[in-house]
Amino acid sequence: MFQRWKDSITPTDIVMWMIGGSMLLMIVWGSVATLVEGKYTGRHWVDFVIFGLAQGSIYALIATGYTMVYGVLRMINFAHGEVFMSGPFTAYYAAAAMYRTDFLDNHPFMALMVIFLVAMSVSTTIAFFLEKVAYRPLRGAPRLIPLITAIGASFFLQYLFRGLYGSGVQAYPVIKVLEGQWMIFGIRILKFQVVVILAAILLMVGLYSFIMLTRVGKAIRAVSEDKEASALMGINVDGMISTTFVIGGMAAGAAGVLYALMFKQVHFFMGFIPGIKAFTAAVLGGIGNIPGAMLGGIFLGLIESVGPSLFLDGLGIPAPYQLKDAIAFTMLVLVLIFRPTGIMGERLAVKKA
Amino acid sequence: MTHARSIWNNGVKTGIIGGVAVLIISLVGMVVSFNRRDIIFEFIAMGHTLLLMTGILIGYTAAKKTTATTTMVKCFNAVVASLVTFSFLALLVIIGNAVNLRAILVNASPMLYKALTLGHHDSAAGIFIILGIGLLCGICAAVLYSVPTAVRRITITALCSVVIAGVLQDLLRPVLLAWGPMSVISDFLFAGNGLTAAGALTVILVIAGIMTVWNFKGDDVKENYQHFSGGTQRGIKIGAFVLLACVLLILPQIVGLFLSEVLTIVGLYVLLGLGLNIVVGYAGLLDLGYVAFFAIGSYVTAILTSPELGFFALNFWQALPFAVLVGICFGVLLGIPVLKMRGDYLAIATLGFGEIIRILVLSDALRPWLGGAQGINKIGKPSLMGYEFSQPQEIYYFILAGCLLVVFISMRLKDSRLGRAWMAMREDEDVAQAMGINLVATKLLAFASGAGFSALSGAIFSAKIGSVYPHSFSVFISINIICLIIVGGMGSIPGVIVGAAALVGLPELLREFADYRMFVYGAALVAMMLLRPEGLWPDVRHKMELHKDESVAEEPQVSTAT
Numbered sequence: 001m002f003q004r005w006k007d008s009i010t011p012t013d014i015v016m017w018m019i020g021g022s023m024l025l026m027i028v029w030g031s032v033a034t035l036v037e038g039k040y041t042g043r044h045w046v047d048f049v050i051f052g053l054a055q056g057s058i059y060a061l062i063a064t065g066y067t068m069v070y071g072v073l074r075m076i077n078f079a080h081g082e083v084f085m086s087g088p089f090t091a092y093y094a095a096a097a098m099y100r101t102d103f104l105d106n107h108p109f110m111a112l113m114v115i116f117l118v119a120m121s122v123s124t125t126i127a128f129f130l131e132k133v134a135y136r137p138l139r140g141a142p143r144l145i146p147l148i149t150a151i152g153a154s155f156f157l158q159y160l161f162r163g164l165y166g167s168g169v170q171a172y173p174v175i176k177v178l179e180g181q182w183m184i185f186g187i188r189i190l191k192f193q194v195v196v197i198l199a200a201i202l203l204m205v206g207l208y209s210f211i212m213l214t215r216v217g218k219a220i221r222a223v224s225e226d227k228e229a230s231a232l233m234g235i236n237v238d239g240m241i242s243t244t245f246v247i248g249g250m251a252a253g254a255a256g257v258l259y260a261l262m263f264k265q266v267h268f269f270m271g272f273i274p275g276i277k278a279f280t281a282a283v284l285g286g287i288g289n290i291p292g293a294m295l296g297g298i299f300l301g302l303i304e305s306v307g308p309s310l311f312l313d314g315l316g317i318p319a320p321y322q323l324k325d326a327i328a329f330t331m332l333v334l335v336l337i338f339r340p341t342g343i344m345g346e347r348l349a350v351k352k353a
Numbered sequence: 354m355t356h357a358r359s360i361w362n363n364g365v366k367t368g369i370i371g372g373v374a375v376l377i378i379s380l381v382g383m384v385v386s387f388n389r390r391d392i393i394f395e396f397i398a399m400g401h402t403l404l405l406m407t408g409i410l411i412g413y414t415a416a417k418k419t420t421a422t423t424t425m426v427k428c429f430n431a432v433v434a435s436l437v438t439f440s441f442l443a444l445l446v447i448i449g450n451a452v453n454l455r456a457i458l459v460n461a462s463p464m465l466y467k468a469l470t471l472g473h474h475d476s477a478a479g480i481f482i483i484l485g486i487g488l489l490c491g492i493c494a495a496v497l498y499s500v501p502t503a504v505r506r507i508t509i510t511a512l513c514s515v516v517i518a519g520v521l522q523d524l525l526r527p528v529l530l531a532w533g534p535m536s537v538i539s540d541f542l543f544a545g546n547g548l549t550a551a552g553a554l555t556v557i558l559v560i561a562g563i564m565t566v567w568n569f570k571g572d573d574v575k576e577n578y579q580h581f582s583g584g585t586q587r588g589i590k591i592g593a594f595v596l597l598a599c600v601l602l603i604l605p606q607i608v609g610l611f612l613s614e615v616l617t618i619v620g621l622y623v624l625l626g627l628g629l630n631i632v633v634g635y636a637g638l639l640d641l642g643y644v645a646f647f648a649i650g651s652y653v654t655a656i657l658t659s660p661e662l663g664f665f666a667l668n669f670w671q672a673l674p675f676a677v678l679v680g681i682c683f684g685v686l687l688g689i690p691v692l693k694m695r696g697d698y699l700a701i702a703t704l705g706f707g708e709i710i711r712i713l714v715l716s717d718a719l720r721p722w723l724g725g726a727q728g729i730n731k732i733g734k735p736s737l738m739g740y741e742f743s744q745p746q747e748i749y750y751f752i753l754a755g756c757l758l759v760v761f762i763s764m765r766l767k768d769s770r771l772g773r774a775w776m777a778m779r780e781d782e783d784v785a786q787a788m789g790i791n792l793v794a795t796k797l798l799a800f801a802s803g804a805g806f807s808a809l810s811g812a813i814f815s816a817k818i819g820s821v822y823p824h825s826f827s828v829f830i831s832i833n834i835i836c837l838i839i840v841g842g843m844g845s846i847p848g849v850i851v852g853a854a855a856l857v858g859l860p861e862l863l864r865e866f867a868d869y870r871m872f873v874y875g876a877a878l879v880a881m882m883l884l885r886p887e888g889l890w891p892d893v894r895h896k897m898e899l900h901k902d903e904s905v906a907e908e909p910q911v912s913t914a915t
Binding site for chain 1: 377380381382383456457458459460633639689690691692693694695696697698700702704705706708709712713715716717718793806828832835836839840843868869871872874875876877878879881882883887
């Protein structure tokens with residue numbers, strides 16, 4: 001027994017564990033030091049956590065799109081961040097028009113519905129045509145080719161929207177109802193954060209039940225298991241792939257509006273960073289796995305918001321918040337060292353990826 | 354009735370695609386801003402040329418795609434497609450005159466309508482002008498379709514060369530002017546902000562003449578070459594090589610300062626591309642964080658040579674080996690954690706490394722050592738026997754030497770035992786391992802050699818610029834390098850050079866249209882992958898893989914050229 005165990009360990013494994021272990025050690029040490037130092041009070045931590053949850057649930061929504069597309073096509077849809085951007089950027093004009101006519105403040109719920117509708121339909125359209133024009137002709141091509149196509153499509157869409165709507169940053173109108181705070185269980189929470197988290201949870205539950213409970217969802221799962229076999233079973237594979245893009249586009253559009261509510265601005269480049277983060281989240285959770293993507297998104301959001309203060313402040317590093325992305329990516333590498341297929345990764349990652 | 358519909362069905366469908374394309378071209382502002390430059394002076398502007406070319410292309414595509422057998426129907430479809438395409442623009446003008454689109458679409462300006470209707474935007478005549486132009490495009494496309502292939506090819510090449518000459522006029526003119534006797538040619542060819550009519554005609558005739566001669570004699574020449582003895586063929590090859598070397602050597606002296614600068618940038622990307630080509634092209638490891646090693650090379654050089662930080666004060670040549678060495682060490686170091694990851698997991702982990710390095714360099718935490726956002730200045734310039742490389746024209750030689758060295762190493766590596774191990778690993782890791790290849794060592798060697806090349810180009814880069822900033826090392830550099838490798842042809846050394854010239858050189862040359870640079874870049878990447886996935890100058894083996902089923906290379910179907 002011991003002998004077998006000994007044989008299966010290679011020097012590289014030991015080096016990897018040493019790297020991973022030392023990183024973990026630093027994280028633990030930093031956290032303990034920060035907590036002992038007591039620079040932040042409980043209120044701070046709660047704020048960090050709630051902000052992280054809100055941000056993370058947006059990542060999670062985008063990540064589901066990445067992960068579903070990966071599931072059916074085994075490709076990184078690099079342009080997904082642009083699908084995310086297109087919705088709220090277009091919906092900005094609806095929001096601004098409603099703001100001018102005071103509709104936004106008089107009927108905030110209706111107005112929000114309109115914004116969501118516009119954003120989701122634009123994102124969905126973009127995702128649908130993206131698949132049809134750019135990816136469909138490439139079925140069966142070597143893996144790097146769709147990746148480059150996706151990168152190209154990403155640039156194209158970014159600069160298309162820049163050309164159409166201009167390169168400036170547009171400030172999203174403030175919705176008065178969502179300003180201010182609520183007290184929940186004695187914790188003060190900003191209203192829009194509550195809305196973002198609730199809306200994201202609602203959407204994710206809806207999305208997950210659609211995939212798990214409906215016939216179409218079952219068909220999509222079948223296609224992501226095995227395209228040929230599902231075609232033989234009478235499933236319209238191309239149709240299901242389109243549907244996947246449509247659903248991913250809807251989730252991304254909705255996530256875009258939540259993002260706009262949170263950061264109150266839109267511009268043509270806003271999709272790039274969240275896109276990469278969401279992709280990271282999808283990989284973190286185990287790419288191709290929907291609950292994994294959601295979990296990965298929330299985990300990433302939390303780490304980004306709590307991590308810098310918790311891990312680095314105690315080590316005496318100045319301006320730790322600048323390093324939040326470095327922490328997020330370090331976490332990713334750390335997770336992948338110990339679980340090369342992500343937190344909830346499955347067998348498909350081992351062979352097919 | 355149904356029969357009549359089915360006849361032009363294809364034309365209408367293609368026309369709608371074309372219509373969306375011209376709408377996008379107009380609404381992102383390309384027409385207006387390209388119109389500032391004329392292709393032929395006071396005759397046709399660049400924006401209009403773009404629209405005309407799209408119209409003709411769409412008409413031609415429609416004719417080609419139609420299944421009908423008679424030429425008549427095909428030509429009819431071409432006309433229909435072009436008309437439909439341009440009717441979108443007519444619709445835009447009508448709507449634009451009625452509603453103020455500018456509140457949302459910033460480029461839907463009166464200027465655009467004026468450009469589209471040739472100045473008649475406020476009368477009905479404008480609509481008819483647009484449709485008339487559409488008709489004209491359709492007829493041109495139909496004529497192009499019905500003439501014999503040879504004639505078509507000659508016509509298209511000749512017309513395209515005029516367009517290219519017009520687009521690149523700002524580059525051609527200084528080059529021609531710099532050489533005393535050539536300035537006469539420049540005066541003859543160019544006037545105002547475009548070609549002269551006579552100049553354009555000359556270009557058309559000359560190119561058409563050359564093409565015609567090649568068309569009829571080209572096969573003879575090729576055949577003659579085949580008949581030469583092995584020695585002579587070798588001689589010709591060596592001659593061509595020497596000629597190429599001479600051209601490369603005197604190039605910066607001919608083309609002037611700006612073009613030399615562009616050449617140095619292309620050269621740097623060739624260096625980077627060749628390094629990544631080992632990792633991605635040979636070994637099949639998708640590395641999206643390649644810029645990390647570039648940054649490491651630059652920063653090591655900067656720290657070692659810059660007096661600003663005051664740690665060391667080596668000269669460039671002393672710092673160079675350290676830069677490469679540190680790069681290689683980091684290649685191994687960052688390679689170890691990702692040894693077990695495959696495919697997209699590897700991609701995102703390496704992307705993470707790239708970002709981590711950039712963020713660390715940018716952060717205040719490491720500012721005393723790495724300079725933070727302000728970067729490091731006063732990096733030592735390389736000098737050789739008292740001669741300092743500082744002008745782009747001098748740096749060019751320096752980079753050229755680097756490129757030649759790296760090309761040589763790459764070529765030797767490709768067919769070496771290690772190179773074959775990399776390619777085996779690319780095709781199937783498990784099988785490669787079963788064949789006795791040590792995956793760990795092979796992978797780490799790939800990462801290390803790629804990182805070494807990257808660090809080398811980083812060192813040269815920092816010496817060229819004279820200062821390093823964290824912002825020079827964004828993830829876009831990595832993405833750009835990946836793209837140039839794939840566009841050039843994966844695993845192919847000349848492919849990397851062609852790819853760098855196309856994806857880095859061309860955008861630099863067309864800097865004046867910087868607003869649309871990324872737009873066109875993105876569209877070109879997509880079109881390229883759809884039409885020619887094997888790349889511009891593919892590796893033979895890779896090409897065979899992509900065209901397994903096709904015995905004859907078909908002409909690609911142009912369907913989504915936007």
